[in-house]
Amino acid sequence: MSLSPSRALRDIGPRFAVVGNPENRRTTMFADAVRAAGHAAPRVLAWRDVLRGRYAFTPGELVRIDSPGENAEVDRLLRGTDDPARVEGTALWHCRFTAAVRDVTRAAHRACAVTSADPEDVAVMFDKRRCHARLAAAGVPVPPALTGPIGGWDELKDQLRVTRIARAFVKPAHGSSASGVVALEMAGPGRVKATTSVETTPDGRLYNSLRVRHYASEPEIAGLVDALAPDGLHVERWLPKASQGGRAADLRVVVVAGRATHAVVRTSRHPMTNLHLGGSRGDLEAARAAIRAAGGRFADVLATAERAAACFPGTLCVGVDILPAVGWRRFTVGEVNAFGDLLPRLTGLPGSGAEGLDTYAAQVAAAPAAARRAEREEHHHDTTA
Template structure:
C-alpha cells in the first residue's frame, strides 16, 4: 500500500501508543511519529506536511495529568473542569498546527468538546433520536447541579429514585456514584471514590458502598464545582447472574468490535473488577427476545457514532435492558478502543483485526477517496 505519513499525539511510554505502533508495524508501514502531550502543552509541537494525525488519550503520564488538572496527585478525582479546559484548548492548538501543515486529524476538536462533556453528549444523542437514559441535567434549559441538596431533590422526582451521578468531564467511572434512595429517605451510594479523612477524593480500584448521607453529601459537594451529570439508572440485562452491558467500537461508521462486560454491581468497567462476558450468548439472547443483533444493538451504536461524523473511531457503551430487547446508549467514548486482543466482529470490515488495525485499514480506505470526506462515513452498507 502507499504509505500515509502518520503521527500520534499521546504518551510515548503508554500502552495505547504501543498498541497503535504494533498495528502500524504489522501493516508494513513506517512507524508513526509520536508527539508527546507534554510537548503540546509546552507549545513546542510541530507537524509535518501531509501527516494524518491520531489524537490519543493524555492519561497515563503523571506530569501531563498534573498540568491539565492542577493537582499534585494524579489519583485525585477533583479538577476535571480544569482538565477539560486545558485538554480542549490543547486540541485546538494541535488542530491549527495540523491544518497549517496541510495534514488531517482523525478526531475533530468540536467532537471532543462534546464527547468530554457528558451533559452536551447526552443532549446531542437525545436530539438525534438516540435512546439514552432520561436525564434532568442535559439540554439548554437544564439547571446546574450545585451540590448534594440539588441531587437530593432530584432523587425525589418520579423515576429518579435510582440514579447515576457522574462528573461531567470524567472518564473510566472516576467519581461516578450509583445512588439509590429508599424508604424513610435512606440513601446508598456505590462508587469507586475513596473519601480521605481530610475530605479529598481519590480514585480507587475497589468499588465500595456508602450509606451515611453525610459522607455521600460530602462526596457530591466536592464533585459539584467541576460539573455533574445526573441520569436515570436503567435496569440492565444479566448474564450468568451478573449485570451486563456492552462496549461497542465503531470505526468509520461501522460497528467493528464488541465486548460484553459483566459485574456483580452497577459498574461493569473492566478495570474495576468487571469481567468479559460471552458475546455469543448475548447475541443469542437478543435474538431469543425477538430482536436483531445487527439492527437493534449494533445499529444503535452506529447511529450514535454518526452524531460525530468527523471522528474516525468511538467506543459506545450500550445498555441492554432486562430481557435483551431494548437498548440505550450510556456514553460515547473518544478513547474507547483500548481492548487488547479483541478482534473484529465476523462480517465487519474489521474481521480478524484488532481495534487499531481496523482504524489503519479505514485510514487507508479514506486516503483513496476524498481527503475531506466525513471520517465516519460507513465503509459499506450494513447488510
C-alpha cells in the same frame, strides 16, 4: 476525520504520527498496528511536550490524537495536580485538554496534515451533559437525565424527588473510566445507598480507587456529592441492566469510520462494568443468543452504536457503551467515548471488514480512505455553499 481546508490527500497513507504518551498502552499498540501494516513506525509526540508547545507536523501525515493517559506530569499540566488518582479538577482538565486538541488540530491543518478527531467532537464527548443532549436530539435512545446545573446534595435530592427517580447514576460531567461515578439508590427519607470507586479521605479529598465500595450514611454521601458538584454533574436514571451469568452486563461497541467493527460484553457484580474495576469480558455469542431469544437482532444493536457514532462525524473511531435492558429486549446508549478502543486481543466482527484485525489495525486500515472521503465531502460542501 478533521481535515485542513482544500487538503489534497493523494500522498497520504504511509506516514503516521501519534499525539500521546510513549508509555501509554494505547499509543504502543497503535504503533505496533502501523508497523504490522507495513508502514514506517509513527512519530510519537508526547503530550508533555505538546502541552508546552513543542511539536510540529509534516505534510501528508495522518495524526492520531490519543488519550493523555495517567501521567503525573501531564496531569499537572492539565489539572494542576501531581496525583492522577485525584478525582477533583475535571472541569479544568476539560478546559485545558480541549484547548490543546484545538491547537493541535490547527497546527496539523496549517501543515497540511490530517487528524483523527474533530476538536468539537472531543469537547462534546468529554462533557456527558452535552453528549447526552446531542444523542437525544439525534433520536438515539438514551437514559432519562436531569437537566440544569446541580449545585450539591440538597439540589440533587430535590430534583430526584420531583422527577421520581429513585435510582440514578451521578457522573462527573467531564470524567472518564468511571472515575467519580456514583450509583445512587434512594429508598426513602434518610435511607440512601451509594456505590462508587471514590475513596474520601478524612480531610474531604476524593481519590479514585480500584476497589468499589458502598456508603450508606447520608452525611457521607452528601459530602461526596458536594465535593463532586463544582466540576459539574450529569445525572441519569439508573436503568436495570440485563445479566449474564448472574452479573450485570453491557456492551462496548467500537465504531471505525462509521462502521461497527468490534464488540465486547462487559460483566460485573457491581453497577459499573469497567474492566479495571473488577469487571470481566462476557460471552458475546451468549448475548447474541439472548437477543435472538427475546425477538431482537444483534444487527440492530450495532446499528444503534453506528447512529451514536454518526453524531460525531469528524472522529475516526469512538467506543459506544450500549446498555441492554433486563431481558435483552431494549437498548440505550450510555456514553460515547473518544478513547474507547483499548480492547487487547479483540478482533473484528464477522462481516465488519475488520475480521482478524484489532481495533488499532482496523483504524490504520480505514484511516486513508476515511480521510479521502471526508475531503471529497468537504470539497463538495465548499463548491455548493
